[in-house]
Amino acid sequence: MAVTTFDTGAREITVKDLIARGVYSVIALLEGAAYAVADYRSRRATAAQLYALSDEMLADIGMTRDTIEETLARR
Numbered sequence: 001m002a003v004t005t006f007d008t009g010a011r012e013i014t015v016k017d018l019i020a021r022g023v024y025s026v027i028a029l030l031e032g033a034a035y036a037v038a039d040y041r042s043r044r045a046t047a048a049q050l051y052a053l054s055d056e057m058l059a060d061i062g063m064t065r066d067t068i069e070e071t072l073a074r075r
Helices: 015-052 055-060 065-074
Strands: 005-007 012-014
Touching (some): 012 015, 015 065
Antiparallel strands (some): 005 012
8 A cells, every 4th residue: 555645844744644633633622622611511500509699698708699700700
């Protein structure tokens, strides 16, 4: 079987190398998306718990309903 190579000056790159790089890039992209979704879900769960607290309880931890989203955005 013939292996196609590309001369980049520094070293030859095979089609197999290019495909492997592409696969790794796709995997990294999917991992990043998975982490982003998990982070979003975690923030939403935390927000739900904070919104369930009374105004007095929020005041005890130095928050108001108006600052919940702002606080989570900085997390």
